Amino acid sequence: MADHADGDGVDIFVYRGGRAPQHVTHVRIDKSVEVIEENAFRDCKHLVQETHDGIRLVGVRSFYKCNSLRRINLKHVVEIGEYAFYQCVSLESVEFGDNLETIGQCAFYGCRSLQHLNLPSIITIGRGAFYKCNALTDIELSERLETIEAHSFWECKRLQRIAIPLKRILIPLDDIFRRYNQFDGCDQLITVNLVGWIHKTVASLHMESWRNEMQEEIHRINQVLPDAQTRDKTDEIKQWMDSVLDKMDHYKAEHYRYVKEGTNVLELALWKAKLGEKEEKSVDGRSKKAKVDADSARKGKRITCGADVVIKNVLPFLKLD
Template identity: 50%
Template sequence: MMAEAHEADDDIFVYMGGDQVVPNDVVRVRIDRSVNMIPTRAFYHRSRLIDVEFHDGIEIIEEVAFFYCCSLISVKLFGVREIKWRAFSNCSDLINVKFVDKLETIEQGAFQDCTSLETIKMPSIRIIRQFAFINCEQLTDIEFGEELETLQRYAFNDCQHLRRVSMPLKDGMIEDNAFAFCPNLTTVALVGGIHNTIASLHLESWRNEMKDEINIINRVLPNTRAARKTAEIQQWIGSVILRIDHYKNEHRILLKEATTLLELALWKAKIDEKEEKGHVEGMKAKRLKLDIQSERNERRITSGASIVIKN
């Protein structure tokens, strides 16, 4: 057993970075903990490479670092913040890429022609440059997080099997033709705080209208030409933002009116309380006055009864 484990370790090439040359026939790689950046062309055209063990200290993958690693199947990019130009381009067998919550930028053509890639989740991504995932023909689902700011033109061009995209609601976020020629794109879902905002609207009719406004895109996209899908999504985002801003403003007006009515009610209650208190105190004073007068009369009667008049 120990011999087998030692033999398995011997099959793994430990990459130390710097000027180290990676063998052309390398199959499995472990990135040493001392490495925090994969340099340009480090694994360029290593066509037999099937597995790379990354660690969470790697922050940047430079240009064409894994270009044409056509046997690479899966990668887990634990600590990576930035993936540069065509870093994984033409990795035709790459099925799964796991991004964690540190990735911020994917540069131009980084995953171009990764024709086996199926789904991607990018919870912390901020910027995706043009052609980043062009011609990822097996890609079906994309899930962005709330941090997404820019999706440049042709970022997902010609992703023939793309069906569903989850994204935040931000005006101007998507550039023209970001999803050009994605004929099967039929579903867009919103992520982030928009759902809590809608749930907090004052009137049920407003909430229902907003839900309907959000669902419009999923009725429109199936009948939209592939070349027009990005434009429809852009227009829909603008429309949803306008509608939610309108209802948020109406909601604020109602809250202000309700606050004013509450303040008036409290003010009236204080006045009524003062009047009631004044009335009670007046009654007490009147009763006290009557009591004093009664006591005086009683004293006169008592005093008069004790006087003896002599003849």
Template identity: 50%
Template sequence: MCLGYQVKALPVSNIQAEGRDDDDDEIFVYMGGDQVVPDDVRRVRIDKSVTIIPRDVFYHREHLIDVEFHDGIEMIGKWAFKCCRSLRSVKLMGVKIIAAAAFYFCTSLIDLEFGDKLETIGTSAFQFCTSLRSVIIPSVKTIGKRAFATCRQLTDLDLPEGLETIQERAFSNCHELKQIAMPLNCNCVVIAIELFWLCPKLITVDLVGGFHNTVASLHLDSWRNEMKDEINHINQVLPNTDARRKTAEIKQWMGLVTRRLNHFKVEHKAMLKEATTLLELALWKADLNEKEEGLVEREGVRTTRGRRKRARKEICITSGASIVIKNVLPFLELK
């Protein structure tokens, strides 16, 4: 029975010592339903008819090395592969939901690949996956409590722009974690309690998404430079921050960056509005002078004040300013 981190992972050499070559292993085809998975199964192919891997189905299959998933699988159930301590590779390209403890204590898992349909990673889903070194998640909305806690070899973590919630201690006790990439414009700005608890080597935080394009579009060089300094500040202070304080430091930094960027966006909008007004007046005045000269030539001395007033109104309408402002200036707006 899988009791926790104290249980030692089954060495790969012991598995091969049984006298069977990995390439010669018979592949077990999982069809779903009430099918019973043999305790000594080593290689599995999930049948195309299966869209949900049910609860417990591969629980504690210690000899299981490889599972061939297909893109139509939408959900991995609770404890589905818990304590599969020889499982090396998992590719979940079509999966939307990974339930609680689905791959808990898969201590030999090295190759982990997600698709762009993933929405939820449940509580402790990959906790104690102690061989994982790099995790790239292209799409997810919610990461549950302790989802990747105690992944002791994890060094790099990339989180997607669409992330909405990270729950407490999701990446705690990842002793080798050095670099994370995460979004700014999501609910993770209010970072969960002790998210990076006891990650002493965490020294680099990068921001992902359209944030950098927004900064690059700020009107003044001084604004852009100040934002770049604010963004880089976290990577200057993290190396000297206590492991128990890193989450709080990151949380405070993200709040400052957000507030500063919002300030500059307001200033940018005000400056753009002023420029829009000046452009409208300039276009109108240029067209007015040109057309008034033509009006004088046509009407001569008989041109009345009323005629000039009506002409100015027509010129304002046809000056082109409204077209420029409507179709050109919006491209200068910040997202």
């Protein structure tokens, strides 16, 4: 269906589902549409497209080789299918929102004009999702991110910085080539920043020397990457992440040991304070006759001194995430 825009006489195709005509240039997605179907605008080489906030799913190859597409609003989209924006070479700006969780294989392959990437809620980035996005310079990824598949950012030659969460399985091995290659070919990649829990946990460590050592290890990657070979950058990032996690696990265990020792000392102090209380006096001022032996009395003090509350509540509260 085609409508006429006011004033300029431009034909606007109103998309309500199915496959759009390849000759369309201006499109408005109807408010009733939540899913842009598979191949919906495939090879619409002159498309300038508009969306609305109700789109939830962008289907497989839905904007495949839309060479003139420059901007798109995906701020309520949850999933982007495989090859959805494959070789949209003019695509400069994509507005991702807080709902996007999955980007499929090769979804933005060859989008050579895309410059910045902010994915605040992403969980999975598929194989080759941003392969050869040569204009990308900066990437902000979600602390919810669980997987960056093989070749995801391969040959993003201008990429300088990435912000990623610290997770041991974030960068899986390529089953085909038997190596880590997510950032291979990123010649200018020199900075990795960590997002999420790590900074709060480091700041909570018991010893200042531990905190300093962890900070040095976290920043070490930014000293290594500038001199790393292009094909080794992903390996360096993977090894570094494992090293940071190993050190963090060690210091968390040490922190917990110190906290437990401190809690035991506090428990003993509470117990001894209870033992030091004065004996209860009878009405005539004389001490009551003990009805239990000394050992039983000490056990009773142990129960009533509050130590059980300390062990049950204080120790877990001080344990690091």
